[in-house]
Amino acid sequence: MNDSNSIVFAVKDLQKWYPLQQGFIDALLKREKQQFVRAVDGVSFSIRAGEIIGIVGESGSGKTTVGMTALRLYEPTGGTITFMGEDITTHSGDRLQNFRRQAQIIFQNPYESLNPRSTVFESVVEPLRLNKIGTKDEHLERVLQALERAEISPPENFLDRYPHELSGGQRQRLAIARAIVIEPKFLVADEPVSMLDVSIRAGILNLLKQLSQTLETAILYVSHDLSTVRYICDRTMTMYAGKLIELGDTNTVIDEPFHPYTQLLIKAIPEVDPDVKRERVLLEGEVPNLVNPPTGCRFHPRCPFVMDRCRVEEPSLQEVKPKHWAACHLY
Amino acid sequence: MNTTNPEGNYGEAGRPARKGVHASRRSWLVMQFREILRDGPGTIGLIILLVFFFIAAFGDSLTPYGPNDLQYLEDGSLARGEPPSARYWFGTTTAGRDVFSQTLSGARVAVVVGFLSAIVTVFIGSNVALWAGYSGGKLDEFLMGLVDITYGIPFLPFAIVLVSLLGTSIWNVILIISLLFWRSTARVIRAQVLSLKQRPFIWSARAAGAKPAYIIYRHILPNVLPLILLYTALAVSTGVLTEAGLSFLGFGDPRFPSWGTMLNDAFRAGAARRAWWWIVPPGACIALFVTASYMVGRAFEASTDPRLREYGG
Numbered sequence: 317m318n319d320s321n322s323i324v325f326a327v328k329d330l331q332k333w334y335p336l337q338q339g340f341i342d343a344l345l346k347r348e349k350q351q352f353v354r355a356v357d358g359v360s361f362s363i364r365a366g367e368i369i370g371i372v373g374e375s376g377s378g379k380t381t382v383g384m385t386a387l388r389l390y391e392p393t394g395g396t397i398t399f400m401g402e403d404i405t406t407h408s409g410d411r412l413q414n415f416r417r418q419a420q421i422i423f424q425n426p427y428e429s430l431n432p433r434s435t436v437f438e439s440v441v442e443p444l445r446l447n448k449i450g451t452k453d454e455h456l457e458r459v460l461q462a463l464e465r466a467e468i469s470p471p472e473n474f475l476d477r478y479p480h481e482l483s484g485g486q487r488q489r490l491a492i493a494r495a496i497v498i499e500p501k502f503l504v505a506d507e508p509v510s511m512l513d514v515s516i517r518a519g520i521l522n523l524l525k526q527l528s529q530t531l532e533t534a535i536l537y538v539s540h541d542l543s544t545v546r547y548i549c550d551r552t553m554t555m556y557a558g559k560l561i562e563l564g565d566t567n568t569v570i571d572e573p574f575h576p577y578t579q580l581l582i583k584a585i586p587e588v589d590p591d592v593k594r595e596r597v598l599l600e601g602e603v604p605n606l607v608n609p610p611t612g613c614r615f616h617p618r619c620p621f622v623m624d625r626c627r628v629e630e631p632s633l634q635e636v637k638p639k640h641w642a643a644c645h646l647y
Numbered sequence: 648m649n650t651t652n653p654e655g656n657y658g659e660a661g662r663p664a665r666k667g668v669h670a671s672r673r674s675w676l677v678m679q680f681r682e683i684l685r686d687g688p689g690t691i692g693l694i695i696l697l698v699f700f701f702i703a704a705f706g707d708s709l710t711p712y713g714p715n716d717l718q719y720l721e722d723g724s725l726a727r728g729e730p731p732s733a734r735y736w737f738g739t740t741t742a743g744r745d746v747f748s749q750t751l752s753g754a755r756v757a758v759v760v761g762f763l764s765a766i767v768t769v770f771i772g773s774n775v776a777l778w779a780g781y782s783g784g785k786l787d788e789f790l791m792g793l794v795d796i797t798y799g800i801p802f803l804p805f806a807i808v809l810v811s812l813l814g815t816s817i818w819n820v821i822l823i824i825s826l827l828f829w830r831s832t833a834r835v836i837r838a839q840v841l842s843l844k845q846r847p848f849i850w851s852a853r854a855a856g857a858k859p860a861y862i863i864y865r866h867i868l869p870n871v872l873p874l875i876l877l878y879t880a881l882a883v884s885t886g887v888l889t890e891a892g893l894s895f896l897g898f899g900d901p902r903f904p905s906w907g908t909m910l911n912d913a914f915r916a917g918a919a920r921r922a923w924w925w926i927v928p929p930g931a932c933i934a935l936f937v938t939a940s941y942m943v944g945r946a947f948e949a950s951t952d953p954r955l956r957e958y959g960g
Contacts, residue, residue: 384850387854389850389853389854413856416854416855416856417856419854420854420855421850421851421854423847423850423851424847425847428846428847428848429847429848429850429851430848430851431848431852431866431869431870432870433869433870434866442852442855442857443855443856446852446855446856446857446861447855447856491851494851494855498855
């Protein structure tokens, strides 16, 4: 995981716990111990320049929280965040601003991620203005360039438009233009295509892929859609109940998954060819309660291969094959 | 809102001049007004308010007599309690003053108190709401605690104590109204801010390095502006009604006769049953002014209703 010195971004033992609201009397009498929702509980990974790494998992597994916490939009409860070799976990003021200048995010819903009262130009130029990058004369050039890169053409015609005048795909391209106008070294893409028509997904994904190559941007791609992950991610992580349970090259994770949860997740992908006979597997049960997660392996109540050991001892992430890690007692 | 005009700043960059494809920000207010004009009662309300504005601005040259001048009949006697006639359209008071002239000059107090108090209450209310709602935590608790306190203060005793301490003047009336009535604006707009601040475009601005003040005034304020306009319109009517009430109770400014002061004079002179022409004009004007600003407020409300809104969101 740390075999390269071109690592742009890394987190170690990242935790995000939310305190659970207590009753006033209980808090006063300290009758109950403060409880936490352990949305992210000890996640470690690193991303190299130009690499796209995917996080998959079902709803509530903590994948979006990882993205938000990685950008310091949520404050981490524990662990460290490293950017360009510098520990930025507790940075504030100018030093945090310096990180903001090089990191960006693209959200899931392009109808919500743009201010309805800002024009295209205002939306895209904002990161430049806020971070005092370039002169006013350069701003227009850079905005047009970013729009061109995001394949909004001809960019001149869009500058004065409002988001409601654009289609969903155009809006997402606009959100991407806004994210890349500062040429970020690190980009979080939180389900960037899940709200879009299938017909325009490929275009957006190719765009992200291209950007990671031309701008050497490290991209953290958050998704529950394994087909898009396979399409653009170099490496893939699986998350379950706030834990990282598998990490490896995308092809090996999808073709030969080790962790039973990843195996079930992949079997749940619908098959395109109706003639292919496939074993139907249903993942039973629900994501566990994150306030009192199951002891031992968090997946054991739903795992088809559960052993006695799984209920007691929590498995750690082990390198099962070269460059392929899994957290399971089977290996 | 039109803080930066990209066309002006970038026109020289050698790019082809950008033609505004769509309405610029400047025309947003125009669109708000168009929204009101599409609404029948809103249009009527707006016209009534404009008439009152006109009277307030040029009242001095419109009134046939000075509002406090004593009027004498041809035989040289004081025109006490004269009923409406060609000479005194709304009749005269028992002290011999022209009711029509007093009614016209009362519009000035109504407009000044109504609009100044509305601007001050909404300014305080929306700033409290924006900062409390956006910051959350201790600041929110503190500011919302203040709102609760202002809700707990009974208005009339508070007004009477302050007027007796500060003296009777329309500025003190505006102050009293402003000190209490920002509370409702603050509560409602804060609720809107709470939902807005979780929208992804706010997170996106934060990720780009925006500071709280920037996010509040550049991203949140424009999105709560329709609501602010609605509350301004409603605050105008509250202000006028409150001023009339205070003046009727005798806490009005003696230098500027308002409709409330007129009613107070008439009441003290015992004219309520004998001289209807002294009571009806100020009463009708108060009702008309308040109704008009409510109608404009209703039109704003219609334009903020997402089901009726044609853009935004």
